[in-house]
Amino acid sequence: MTGAGNWTWLIEGRVPTLVDAGTGDPRHVDAVAGALRGGALSQVLVTHGHIDHASGAAVLAQHMPHARFLKMAWPERDALYPVMWHPLADNDILEAGDTSLLALHTPGHSPDHVCFWHEETRSLFGGDLLQRGGTVWIPGNQYGDMSAYIASLERMLALEPARVFPAHGPVIDEPMRLLRNYIDHRREREEQVIDALRQGDATPHAMTMRIYKGLNEVLVPLARESVAAHLRKLERDGRARREGDAWHIMDP
Numbered sequence: 001m002t003g004a005g006n007w008t009w010l011i012e013g014r015v016p017t018l019v020d021a022g023t024g025d026p027r028h029v030d031a032v033a034g035a036l037r038g039g040a041l042s043q044v045l046v047t048h049g050h051i052d053h054a055s056g057a058a059v060l061a062q063h064m065p066h067a068r069f070l071k072m073a074w075p076e077r078d079a080l081y082p083v084m085w086h087p088l089a090d091n092d093i094l095e096a097g098d099t100s101l102l103a104l105h106t107p108g109h110s111p112d113h114v115c116f117w118h119e120e121t122r123s124l125f126g127g128d129l130l131q132r133g134g135t136v137w138i139p140g141n142q143y144g145d146m147s148a149y150i151a152s153l154e155r156m157l158a159l160e161p162a163r164v165f166p167a168h169g170p171v172i173d174e175p176m177r178l179l180r181n182y183i184d185h186r187r188e189r190e191e192q193v194i195d196a197l198r199q200g201d202a203t204p205h206a207m208t209m210r211i212y213k214g215l216n217e218v219l220v221p222l223a224r225e226s227v228a229a230h231l232r233k234l235e236r237d238g239r240a241r242r243e244g245d246a247w248h249i250m251d252p
């Protein structure tokens with residue numbers, strides 16, 4: 001699920017700042033220490049509470065005793081990573097390096113997801129909001145929220161970013177195009193779910209088998225979560241309803 005691994009981003013300067021904590025791999029901790037050349041890390045800004053982004057916090061805290069850890073609160077999840085978390089809120093302005101970043105709550109992939117925006121360079125530290133060469137998983141039964149995700153994509157599109165530093169994959173130099181592609185892709189997927197409902201599919205599994213024909217068996221549960229996320233959105237939009245385990249279309 002993490003592809004070739006994940007990035008953390010070190011911003012050097014007066015307030016040395018790391019974006020995302022990684023997983024506590026000693027090679028990562030050594031690399032951060034090496035890049036700081038003996039300097040102290042001031043803070044770690046965590047984009048969200050998934051393990052590949054947050055689970056390294058405790059190990060980093062041992063090696064970087066001056067660092068503060070900041071993220072938007074997700075209490076059940078944060079308790080898994082035993083450091084003192086300072087809560088971030090939407091629109092918080094944070095000193096970082098020799099400049100400042102704006103925290104932007106961008107839920108959908110997870111409820112606590114935050115991107116960090118650098119206005120001067122129109123750069124966004126995007127966490128798991130988007131990545132090149134794929135789509136982002138919205139786990140419908142594990143706190144993912146498709147309505148919120150699409151709203152987050154639209155909010156980031158409105159910023160007109162020039163560059164996105166993602167947590168996975170290469171730097172995104174044409175984020176506007178990718179954001180629009182993502183939004184279009186979700187709309188198309190939603191139409192496919194509506195079509196499957198019209199054809200009489202009642203369960204996320206049946207819809208998954210119709211929409212993702214030929215999908216590797218291992219990936220079916222993930223695709224089912226994504227379909228579930230679309231169904232929840234349609235339910236909220238008044239376009240689908242659930243009776244027990246069966247979903248129905250609500251055509252006007």
Ligand SMILES: [Zn+2]
Nearest residue numbers: 048050109128
């Ligand atoms: Zn994630």
